[in-house]
């Protein structure tokens with residue numbers, strides 16, 4: 001409930017079961033080749049299944065993978 | 073005093089409701105802005121809306137034993153409606169794609185606006201969560217990145233008139249119903265659960281289809297500006313679908329658990345209307361069914 005004085009949870013990192021990692025705020029994500037990628041949105045979805053065509057960002061590809069290839 | 077729905081049905085009723093709803097957005101050139109709150113028109117709007125809502129609810133059966141926050145994304149994935157994006161990706165010709173852009177423009181040129189009605193109606197966590205998503209839809213403060221502006225820019229580059237009432241004469245009934253439903257859900261505080269369920273389903277059926285749209289538009293040599301609109305939605309909606317379910321719907325249910333059924337109703341209705349729209353367009357182009 002919206003009680004004044006109560007702190008709400010608002011984590012910088014959220015792991016989505018079977019899908020991406022959400023990152024809040026500005027960050028630099030370095031891919032496996034050491035190339036840095038800057039986030040540009042208030043919240044960014046970082047690919048965890050490694051199959052995104054927009055890697056390192058999630059493009060929804062995790063949804064068409066068989067369950068065992070989807071991130072925990 | 074009007075007590076029964078006007079006798080208009082089908083296209084006429086849908087068009088009338090669309091016109092009445094538009095008075096709450098940007099109105100029409102040459103039409104008195106005061107008509108937005110004219111009691112007789114509000115009454116007609118109410119009767120047409122009641123009829124629309126009754127028909128939408130009549131098509132819906134609530135799923136059993138599922139939790140919206142935990143199960144909605146998977147449930148949405150499992151509803152295979154007809155996919156226009158698949159047709160655009162591989163087979164559509166240029167005229168079909170331009171036809172699709174014109175009819176989609178009715179919504180894409182005011183994308184996210186019906187959802188903005190909800191902001192004052194939510195508790196603190198749900199309101200903040202919704203604004204986190206909406207801020208991205210509105211370009212994060214940069215007008216050049218605002219999604220409905222990206223679509224307008226893309227339309228102009230493709231040689232299409234980019235104002236949102238320009239193509240109302242060529243849209244099928246299904247498009248008017250999609251738009252009327254968004255306005256109905258947005259304008260009635262009572263339907264805030266349905267509006268947020270609709271949002272979740274809309275966002276969760278966008279990333280992969282937007283990729284197919286972008287590829288199809290490239291195949292047909294459409295201008296980069298319209299391709300950019302779809303490319304933006306590949307990444308943006310991969311974020312938005314997670315936010316719509318895991319933060320916005322979760323926060324809403326935390327405060328108002330009774331709205332869970334309406335979240336499902338809204339999500340179902342979004343997919344159902346899109347499926348009916350997709351079938352209508354394939355029919356209009358003389359194309360057989362394309363699986364999701």
Ligand code: FES
Nearest residue numbers: 047048049058062
């Ligand atoms: S986690 Fe979404 S595409 Fe990899």
Ligand SMILES: [Fe+2]
Nearest residue numbers: 183209219305
């Ligand atoms: Fe958008």
Ligand SMILES: [Fe+2]
Nearest residue numbers: 275308309312
């Ligand atoms: Fe979105």
